[in-house]
Amino acid sequence: MINCLYRRLGADGDYAVFESTDGTRSNWDPNIQHGSPPLALLTRAIEDLAQGSGLRIGRLTLDILGAIPVTTVRVRAWVERPGSRISLMAAEMLVDRPDGTRRAVARVTAWLLAPSDTADAVVDRYPPLIEGEAVTGAAHAWQNARGYLETVSWRRQPDDNGSSAAVAWMSPLVPLIDSEPTTALQRLAMVVDSANGIGAALDPQRFLFMNTDTVVHLHRLPDGQDFGVRARGSIGPEGVGATTAELFDRRGFIGTSAQTLLVQRLG
Template sequence: MIDCMFRRHGADGEDEVFESTDGTRSNWDPEIQHGSPPLALLTRAIENLAAGSGLRIARLTLDILGPIPVATVRVRARVERPGSRISLMSAEMLTDRPDGSQRSVARVTAWLLAPSDTADAATDRYPPLVEGDPAAVAHAWEGAPGYLEAVSWRRQATPEDAAVAGSGGSAAVAGSGGSAAVVWLSPLVPLVDSEPTTPLQLLAMVVDSANGIGAALDPQQFVFMNTDTVVHLHRLPTGQDFALRARGSIGPDGIGVTTAEIFDRRGFIGTCAQTLLVQRRE
């Protein structure tokens, strides 16, 4: 039974040590981690480092530096560019090689800015999304163990679904039609053991799923894994339910991009983008 994504195993010098659970396993390969759990754990490290600074995270960039094993990982965070109004912080995830040395597998950098009162000038690009009944098929990885068991995934029906159903076909499972796909997601377990998980960490636990939500290709025929996830937030998230409205674009040379708008129950909060390596399955 999956009860959290990571278990804390104390500290080793400047590093926090965690054991990765089955809840981190990727739908592409169960031996490696889905991108969202590492993004969330490194976001946690940056939030802890920034505590008391008076700054808030406005942008998160996850770079996946290699396969992230479902194993013991180390996390360390540091200030790259100090400042009272603008600061750059980073967090790194490392794993052990067979020879005992360490390799860096993921890095998150974050711009933190000083808040001020702009309530009278606030604007939202899009109206709030209201969750409807979920579509019959949540995604194209039905039955995949691991991360997808630890997240509630409610895909919203699209006009393409209705058209396909009317023709007697199977419901669409991704954003490969004319409309962007919308999925509401909620983590079902804490990020670390039973400790409280902040709203920003909860969002990070699901936002890397934009690639799967906006899939423009059939995952039975293609692999399209993202190398990064970049999140811009004009407002901090609230609650634990988030919607991603995502769409993928595939180039002619094996490289793609997924972009998404991010919503919480109150409305639009930001955007994310991902770079994709696209390969045809053998």
């Protein structure tokens, strides 16, 4: 039974050490991790580092630097560009090579901004997204995949008024680390990398379309544990694609995400 994505093993110098559970396994390949768990774990490292700074995260960028094995990982965070109003922070995930050296497999950078009172100037680009009855049938194209997809509730919604967008509401079903509290931003990170699957423009039985990154812009921090993702995929003529999405919580529109896709024909 999967009851968390990572288990804390302690520390190794500046690095926190975690065991990756079966809940991190990708729907593309069970030997590697889905992008959402590393994004969430590195986001947590940045949130921990930012405590007491008075700044809040406005943008997160995950770069997947190589296949991330389901194994013991080491995570650290640092301040890349200090500032009292604007700061850039980063976190990285390392794994051991067979020869005992280590390689970075994922990195998250985050812009943090000083908050101020703009409640009287709020503008949301989109109206709130209301969850309806989930469509019958398969919620996604990887119904029998084990691992990460077992750790989220995925409720696909009817077509978005005939547009090219696909909509799903998602909720994490397990904590990020052991039984430790998980913030709303970490919960969003635990599902947002799935925008690629929600807005799939291709049949995954015929094509691989894995993302190399996930970039999230947030004009408002998320709230709760349920997130609506309205996603669209575009595929170019040379094996490169992109997925863009609008992100919502129960209160309304919170931001956007974008992903670059490697597209390859299977078989």
